[in-house]
Amino acid sequence: MDYSKTLNLPQTEFAMRANLPQKEPNILKEWEDIDIYKKALQKNKGKTPFILHDGPPYANGDIHLGHTLNKILKDMINKYKTMRGFYAPYVPGWDTHGLPIELQALKKLGIKVHDVSTIEFRNMCRDYALEQVERQKEQFKRLGVIGDWENPYLTLSPEFEAKQIEIFGDMAQKGYIYKGLKPVYWCPSCETALAEAEIEYDDETSNSIYVKFRLLDDKGLFKDLGVNLNNIYYVIWTTTTWTLPANLAICLGPDFDYVLAKFDEEVYIVAKELLENVKKAAKLEGEEILATFKGYELDGQVCHHPFFDRESLIIVGEHVTLDSGTGCVHTAPGHGEEDFYIGQKYGLDVLNPVDGKGRFTELAGKYAGLTYKEGNKAILQDLRESNMLLAEEKITHSYPHCWRCKNPIIFRATEQWFASIEGFRKAAIEAIKEVKWIPEWGEDRIESMVAERGDWCISRQRTWGVPIPIFYCEDCGKELVDKNIIYHVAEIFRQKGSNAWFELEAKDLLPEGTKCGCGSDRFRKETDIMDVWFDSGSSHVGVLETRDELSWPADLYIEGNDQYRGWFQSSLLTSVATREKAPYKMVITHGMVVDGEGRKMSKSLGNGIDPLDVIKEYGADVLRLWVSSADYKSDVRMSKDILKQLSEVYRKIRNTARFLLGNLYDFNPDTDMVAYEEMNELDKWALLKLQHLIKDVTDAYENYEFHILYHDIHNFCVVDMSNFYLDIIKDRLYTERPDSKERRAAQTVLWTILDALVKMIAPVLSFTADEIWKYMPKTKNNNYESVHLADWPEIIEKYVDKELENRWDNVQRIRGEVLKALEIARVNKIIGHSLNAKVQIFAEGETYNFLNEIRNYLETVFIVSKVELIEGLENAPENAYKGEEIKELAVLVSQAEGEKCERCWVYSETVGKSEEHPTLCARCLDVVKSL
């Protein structure tokens, strides 16, 4: 007779092979069909809100692992919060303006900017951006991210633009917006500003010159040197002669040594390390070192400009290097970015003597009218004649060129709009302190960045963006910066979108009857647009304040650590400037995605991994598991090996769930549950372990430490379940009567565990959890369409029995010793399967007493056919295994006596006693008879 038919073997349709790439899209479809996002919101309507505000990715290109990490983290948080009963709306967004989209749109259509009108071009950019949004949206959805995909936020939407303009208006009213000069890349032949992405580097031959600046004021530092001050010169080095008219300072490295080197009558100040370099260039020798000073000691001295009747200040800056030159850096804030920033610090003017065509203006005095190239020659000649030129050489170096006309470009100060940070810097730093930063060092990082940053240049000489809503009087040229006018423009944008700025004339954009202070009513529009960081930095208002389901401030922002300078900061600045508070209560940062060696992923290294490929091969749940597995506070690694490991872990969790499902095929939790009090110790122990797991996993979610719960869940599946509890209770599940109390008790435990487990993995393995959910038996009042709509598992305190835990810790220790003894017996061919074994345990003292207490569990827990407990170690034969960890214990393994029961595989001397069922043991006989 085939007794296997009388066993309760696992049955389930839940497939062992996940086949996620095929299955996930169907689950997505179901979510969409039931509108799971709306349902989850509906369920928690009126409960405490939790607002995670999405940082908008840039709408260009396919998503990469960085997006993947970011979006899945957000999704795990939202799903967890939803299950905890929070009202957690998630409105994803996109950053849709900016240069890369301009460039991509042009490239895609194969046209040049001037081929089309501004409006046409802006519409093309918009179309391109929207196309990219749709593309990325599908990819994000495929990751299993749930949110309001039907209605995301876009920085190009009229409502958003209007809000942004209003923020600008509020800042303007508080006096934070001003116009100033700042150097930008400029092509004199195209007469246009260039962005960094529009620059190509090419070799160029230039004059490399060493110029003397005569000392005017030594601040008393050199008075003991016995040198005529008129003979002391700072020597600078430059390759852009034409920028000398704009020189306002000489910058030294604060910690470098500077020498006063005397050659004949003249004394030159240069960095000690570069003296040889200067001597070589100027063909000098035989110096006398009069003194050495640190750069910071010389700070504040004053020189005379080499050819203008003007001063040049000695300053210090960290950007000075000793790679080349003299260590004394010619500083022209109008012609260099570093020079500009250091100039801001020292309060220097931004002198700009060059016009848009690259010609010197009147500010350049005698050179006015010359092009900068002609100026190069004229200035050089003058320096030679006035004996201010110490040396000259020709050098070939890499120099920026315009990508369009291929001509060399210049750095030139132009008028730009700025947001003054000084006005609200203190408030910003106060606001930072009110925010919870994870990791904690984030607070120091952003604080020091805000403390040290310069003013925010918010204007861009571009087309695809939100216009700066400023007008200029046609008659007197004065700009009109007025909150009411700006709000008026905002309202027009709200109705018509920002294209209105380009479609309408100034008078139609202004409130009726607007007049300049000079009496004129004729105005022209500003042509610059805003920095895209101002766009996304306005999202806390543009999104949180415009949607009924959201509220300001956000509970959480979570982005990569590159956003301290980006979105975290731009959001903070616009928020503090207009609302005196941070727009977020908590900020979490994650690291960047790097390869298996910790190196950044790049095309050239060929070490990149495409999430879309991973989805095709493994499925999105494996990516989600990856996100949960890593400690995202530092950089997160990804490689083929890591993927392999993840899929193993996935498999283990899946198979554990599958085994639980397989043994619940005939279990109805509404009618078959066994009360805790009626369970045996082992079952109670399993429930105890589950309580620990719930506690640890919940804590980990609360602390946003997903890698902790990843390990907890995996360890629970492997150690507590697979290796121990599940292995042990197979016998009971399979061989007892289906409806016996013993089997129902085990099933009650399995069901309780599966129910909690599936909920706890749902935020991570969102697809798999829902698949499991579909197959598992559910109680009437917990029968949601999706696990994502279910409630979080609760800890049941009475299951947390410390004494039970100690006892079973002890059982496990003893089991460890027995398993070693069994393994030795296996190696010696005494047994194969552990059920072949009879185990004799010799013990004394506490150990013996304890074993005696749990005597009835021993066969079960060791999964052997027979255990004999014998008091007294001295009774153990020589060949018995001596406990390694537990000295009061020895184990002797032998082949079990009796016959192997055909049904339960336990060896028993009762086998053969029945004539009807000669191959069954007594226990199975009872069961079979009763069926």
Place this chain on the structure above:
RNA sequence: GGGCUCAUAGCUCAGACGGUUAGAGCGUACGCCUGAUAAGCGUAAGGUCGGUGGUUCGAUUCCACUUGAGCCCA
């Protein structure tokens, strides 16, 4: 060059107010099972805690420097 950050077994992570042989799981090797079966179980091997120096009776844990890596800036 500057600011911030990271560095524990092949992998992902624990750990310690400084103090006995630094833990887990996976992977690997070997074995068992064939009633979780493209599964399951067992045993074992694996680390001079990135390097150097210092503080200390004692440091992987504290300090300094250094190497490699990442982000931002210059």
